[in-house]
Amino acid sequence: MNVTIKDVAKRANVAPSTVSRVIADNPRISKETKERVWKAMEELGYYPNAIARSLASKVTNTLGLIMPRSTEEAFSNPFFPEVMRGISVVAHREKYDLLLSTSGNQEEEKEAVINMVKGKRVDGIILLSSRTTDELIPWLRDEKFPFVVIGKPLDAKGVYWVDNDNIGASKLATNYLIKHEHREIAFISGSLEYVVSLDRLDGYKLALEENGIPFKRELVEQDEFSEDGGYRAMMRILEREKPTAVVVTDDVMAFGVIRAAIDKRYRVPEDISIVGFNNIPLSAFANPPLTTIDISTFDLGIKSAELLIARLKQKDVDTDHIIVPVKLVERKSCVAR
Amino acid sequence: MNVTIKDVAKRANVAPSTVSRVIADNPRISKETKERVWKAMEELGYYPNAIARSLASKVTNTLGLIMPRSTEEAFSNPFFPEVMRGISVVAHREKYDLLLSTSGNQEEEKEAVINMVKGKRVDGIILLSSRTTDELIPWLRDEKFPFVVIGKPLDAKGVYWVDNDNIGASKLATNYLIKHEHREIAFISGSLEYVVSLDRLDGYKLALEENGIPFKRELVEQDEFSEDGGYRAMMRILEREKPTAVVVTDDVMAFGVIRAAIDKRYRVPEDISIVGFNNIPLSAFANPPLTTIDISTFDLGIKSAELLIARLKQKDVDTDHIIVPVKLVERKSCVAR
DNA sequence: TTGTATGCGTTATCAT
DNA sequence: ATGATAACGCATACAA
Numbered sequence: 056m057n058v059t060i061k062d063v064a065k066r067a068n069v070a071p072s073t074v075s076r077v078i079a080d081n082p083r084i085s086k087e088t089k090e091r092v093w094k095a096m097e098e099l100g101y102y103p104n105a106i107a108r109s110l111a112s113k114v115t116n117t118l119g120l121i122m123p124r125s126t127e128e129a130f131s132n133p134f135f136p137e138v139m140r141g142i143s144v145v146a147h148r149e150k151y152d153l154l155l156s157t158s159g160n161q162e163e164e165k166e167a168v169i170n171m172v173k174g175k176r177v178d179g180i181i182l183l184s185s186r187t188t189d190e191l192i193p194w195l196r197d198e199k200f201p202f203v204v205i206g207k208p209l210d211a212k213g214v215y216w217v218d219n220d221n222i223g224a225s226k227l228a229t230n231y232l233i234k235h236e237h238r239e240i241a242f243i244s245g246s247l248e249y250v251v252s253l254d255r256l257d258g259y260k261l262a263l264e265e266n267g268i269p270f271k272r273e274l275v276e277q278d279e280f281s282e283d284g285g286y287r288a289m290m291r292i293l294e295r296e297k298p299t300a301v302v303v304t305d306d307v308m309a310f311g312v313i314r315a316a317i318d319k320r321y322r323v324p325e326d327i328s329i330v331g332f333n334n335i336p337l338s339a340f341a342n343p344p345l346t347t348i349d350i351s352t353f354d355l356g357i358k359s360a361e362l363l364i365a366r367l368k369q370k371d372v373d374t375d376h377i378i379v380p381v382k383l384v385e386r387k388s389c390v391a392r
Numbered sequence: 393m394n395v396t397i398k399d400v401a402k403r404a405n406v407a408p409s410t411v412s413r414v415i416a417d418n419p420r421i422s423k424e425t426k427e428r429v430w431k432a433m434e435e436l437g438y439y440p441n442a443i444a445r446s447l448a449s450k451v452t453n454t455l456g457l458i459m460p461r462s463t464e465e466a467f468s469n470p471f472f473p474e475v476m477r478g479i480s481v482v483a484h485r486e487k488y489d490l491l492l493s494t495s496g497n498q499e500e501e502k503e504a505v506i507n508m509v510k511g512k513r514v515d516g517i518i519l520l521s522s523r524t525t526d527e528l529i530p531w532l533r534d535e536k537f538p539f540v541v542i543g544k545p546l547d548a549k550g551v552y553w554v555d556n557d558n559i560g561a562s563k564l565a566t567n568y569l570i571k572h573e574h575r576e577i578a579f580i581s582g583s584l585e586y587v588v589s590l591d592r593l594d595g596y597k598l599a600l601e602e603n604g605i606p607f608k609r610e611l612v613e614q615d616e617f618s619e620d621g622g623y624r625a626m627m628r629i630l631e632r633e634k635p636t637a638v639v640v641t642d643d644v645m646a647f648g649v650i651r652a653a654i655d656k657r658y659r660v661p662e663d664i665s666i667v668g669f670n671n672i673p674l675s676a677f678a679n680p681p682l683t684t685i686d687i688s689t690f691d692l693g694i695k696s697a698e699l700l701i702a703r704l705k706q707k708d709v710d711t712d713h714i715i716v717p718v719k720l721v722e723r724k725s726c727v728a729r
Numbered sequence: 730t731t732g733t734a735t736g737c738g739t740t741a742t743c744a745t
Numbered sequence: 746a747t748g749a750t751a752a753c754g755c756a757t758a759c760a761a
Contacts, residue, residue, distance in 0.1 A: 059738055070748045075740060083746060105511030106452070107738035109443045110753050117491075126484060130477035133470070140467035147463060147494035152513075154454070154491055157484035167489075174442030175754095176489075310677070337674045340647070396754055407732045412756055420730060444754035447737050512738095733760075742751075 058099045067095035078103060109175070117152045118142075118363065119177035121168055121191070123184040123249075126157045132280055132307055133335040134352055138183060138205065141356020149364050151178075165191060172200050179363045181205065185216075186248050203363045205355055206251050207376070215366060217359040217377045219350045221251055224381040225258025225302065228330040228348050231383055232300040233266050236392040237328060241274040241298035243288045243312060245305060252277065255304045255332075274298055278308070285311025293319050299392055300328040306335045306347055313341070313388075328389035344386035354379045395436045404432035415440055446512070454489040455479075455700065456514035458505055458528070460521040460586075463494045469617055469644055470672040471689055475520060475542065478693020486701050488515075502528060509537050516700045518542065522553075523585050540700045542692055543588050544713070552703060554696040554714045556687045558588055561718040562595025562639065563602075565667040565685050568720055569637040570603050573729040574665060578611040578635035580625045580649060582642060589614065592641045592669075611635055615645070622648025630656050636729055637665040643672045643684055650678070650725075665726035681723035691716045 060074040067074065069088060076084050077092040095101075109115045120142065122129035129135045139153075146153055154177050156167030168191055171177045179201040185192060185208045195202045196213050203215040232240050242259045244252040256275070263270050273296050278284035285308030292298065293315065303309040309331035313323050321327050324343060331338060334349035358377045365372050397411040404411065406425060413421050414429040432438070446452045457479065459466035466472045476490075483490055491514050493504030505528055508514045516538040522529060522545045532539045533550050540552040569577050579596045581589040593612070600607050610633050615621035622645030629635065630652065640646040646668035650660050658664050661680060668675060671686035695714045702709045 057738090061738080071738090072740080072749075073747060075738095076747085079740085081746095085746060088746080102506060102510035104447075104738050105507065105513050106443055106446045107512075107753090108740075110441075110447050110755090111738080111740035113740095113753080115443070126480040127477050130473045130480065133473075136467045136470075136473040140464050143463040143467065143492070143494045147496055152491055152493055154489055155480070156489055157480045159484055169439065170442065173439035175444075176442050337677055340674055340679060341677050342679060394754090397756095398754080408755080409733080409757075410731060412754095413731085416756085422730060425731080441754050444737090445756080447739090448754075448756040450737080731761085733758105735756100735758085737756090738753105740751105740753085742749100744749080745747085 067092045119171040119180040125159045137352040138356040141353040142360045145360035221254035222258040225255035226262040229262035237300040239298045241301040243303045245280045282311040286315045289315035304332045306331040306333045324390045346386045346388045404429045456508040456517040462496045474689040475693040478690040479697045482697035558591035559595040562592035563599040566599035574637040576635045578638040582617045619648040623652045626652035641669045643668040643670045661727045683723045683725045
């Protein structure tokens with residue numbers, strides 16, 4: 056069988072508990088026995104069993120990652136890999152591993168979280184996006200399980216979160232268009248069951264209001280976070296309205312919006328200007344290169360992991376949320392009227 | 393404390409072992425006691441501790457994913473998220489979770505694998521790419537630990553792997569250029585320490601040879617798998633040669649190659665034709681849209697996960713490797729001379 | 730069909 | 746500074 060601390064203990068002529076202490080580098084073990092134990096471990100090719108360790112110590116050194124919707128879909132949108140890139144940097148630095156649950160829908164997602172939490176498989180959880188209907192957040196809060204959510208929760212009381220100022224970001228995008236003399240500005244987002252969509256819709260409305268432009272619900276559409284989703288939403292709008300500009304809360308969707316406009320014989324940006332969100336790598340290479348709101352996706356990942364780990368280490372965390380700045384990246388998809 | 397099988401056992405008036413059997417849905421437990429136990433579990437809000445389960449049963453129901461180079465870099469190239477998308481689909485279907493180790497370099501990568509394997513944290517491992525200098529593969533093979541590698545290993549004996557026919561794919565790309573009357577064809581790849589680079593270089597050479605075109609080492613360069621890497625490699629070639637076409641074994645690198653060509657006042661494709669590899673989403677939107685070899689990245693993920701799980705479930709799998717087909721996607725980055 | 734006893738590999742609590 | 750021993754929560758061989 057496998058070599059365990061007992062084997063090491065025998066070989067080093069000490070008790071198993073001593074070996075355990077050596078592993079933990081307990082300061083009150085004499086230098087000599089430490090050396091002896093280390094030598095024994097070396098000779099036997101001993102390696103600690105992480106599972107047994109976790110069972111006894113209740114620490115896994117693992118962070119759970121919960122993707123929205125299906126894991127498959129999540130990996131389709133460059134946003135998520137980029138967030139994960141940020142998370143992985145911090146996780147690596149702090150010596151945490153990442154456990155991905157693979158869920159297919161909202162119900163399985165709940166299942167996955169329960170499995171991670173009650174199954175004691177992770178020390179903390181990062182939720183990659185919050186829905187308005189999310190039962191997960193209240194549940195995790197009630198369980199008093201450490202977690203942080205990327206995206207401001209509907210009810211943020213007692214929960215740690217990291218997000219952009221989405222209302223401000225959306226105002227920024229809309230104002231940019233208004234400054235370019237646009238008045239008929241459409242707004243396309245993902246499902247309103249995501250808080251982020253709600254917030255950005257608010258920002259859009261606010262910008263209109265502050266500029267004395269009437270809000271027209273006919274200029275607003277939602278669909279799924281995909282190229283096709285953007286296409287369909289734009290098509291629906293073009294059936295009934297003739298906007299000169301569109302705010303689209305996701306670059307991938309924006310590509311679909313452009314395609315829809317082209318299909319309907321509009322030119323972009325000459326006839327219709329477009330501002331996207333996220334600044335994914337593709338945006339710079341799109342035709343036309345997409346003007347977009349850079350939400351610092353990578354930093355969203357960094358900050359969320361840092362916040363979670365800080366909380367795990369019980370360094371009294373002074374803030375329960377972090378706002379990551381955004382900036383407008385001006386490219387070629389917008390012109391003045 | 394937490395509710396355990398013992399608590400459930402007491403409440404249901406059975407032995408803990410019976411509860412355990414009910415959890416495993418053991419067929420030789422009477423319907424009635426099952427019901428009784430289920431009810432008790434329900435009432436107590438019992439949920440199995442996955443860690444304890446793993447310790448006792450030596451099964452984790454999780455798959456380890458090992459990225460090449462740093463995890464951070466991996467997430468930068470769309471190839472990896474796409475592979476992971478495939479893996480996650482199968483993992484989800486088969487009810488496996490995914491454990492990502494976050495390593496920063498080759499040494500840490502080894503560390504990570506040892507930690508997963510000896511730490512008994514996963515049932516099997518998927519290596520996302522194989523290096524020629526890889527100690528991991530022989531090590532895992534010697535440990536008799538279930539794993540599959542994406543990319544053909546240098547020494548494939550006794551190891552399960554999934555890959556494209558890289559030699560054939562590279563011939564396909566090169567022949568396509570040759571058919572378009574190109575003779576001065578450059579070849580740019582990632583580091584030759586990756587087997588995939590080696591194979592594709594061979595395919596390139598083979599195509600030249602079969603068409604009576606002399607191989608010139610001055611037309612060959614390697615650099616890292618990034619836009620900058622492609623840029624640098626192309627710059628080095630253009631310092632000394634004037635190719636009319638380039639095979640680039642990674643789309644992201646190809647963007648850098650295009651940029652270098654433009655910087656040197658060449659037009660793409662009028663002066664220099666380019667064929668990429670991977671068919672990442674960006675390729676279709678690049679300027680010009682990139683002609684590229686679609687290696688079915690998603691399927692690579694699917695097949696590797698399926699192969700691994702098949703091996704986990706039944707020791708005897710009929711094949712030790714799977715070749716995923718490729719196809720050339722013709723777009724606008726190539727013209728005939 | 731169900732119960733008993735033991736093991737999985739560590740950590741943690743008392744001792745000494 | 747180190748050793749015994751009891752958890753940790755579950756699975757399983759062996760009994761009954």
